[in-house]
Amino acid sequence: YAYSLKTQLNDKEKLGGKLSSDDKEKIEKAVEEQIKWLESNPAADVDELKEHKKALEEIVTPIMTKLYGQQGGAGAGGSPPPPHGHDDDSL
Structure with a gap:
């Protein structure tokens, strides 16, 4: 999840080009912290990985919801799709 987000943030045609500089900076900082922790x-056991993924999601999800809400992509009451379909528990 963290590595996928990092790739998307660097892609100006995708997520990296759609976020405000503040939101992008928040996600980049959180992603880098999680990658450093992983390395x-x-x-780490599964519970630790899930805990760190959840911490990252708590930062990323509100930003993504705002982004997709502005674009009309989430729909009424919907949540944005996970980056590149990564809906498993891997960080």
Whole structure:
């Protein structure tokens, strides 16, 4: 999830070109922190991974909801699709 977000943020044609500079900076900082944690904790258990993914989602989800809401992509009461269909528990 974190690596997918990083790729999308760097793509000016996709997510990277649609976010405000403040929102992009918030997501980039959160993604970098999670990637550093992942690289420092290769033996982390599933619960730790889920906890860190949830922390990242708590930052990303409101921004994505706002973005897709502005574009009309989420629909009434809907939530934005996960980046590149990554809806599993992997960070």
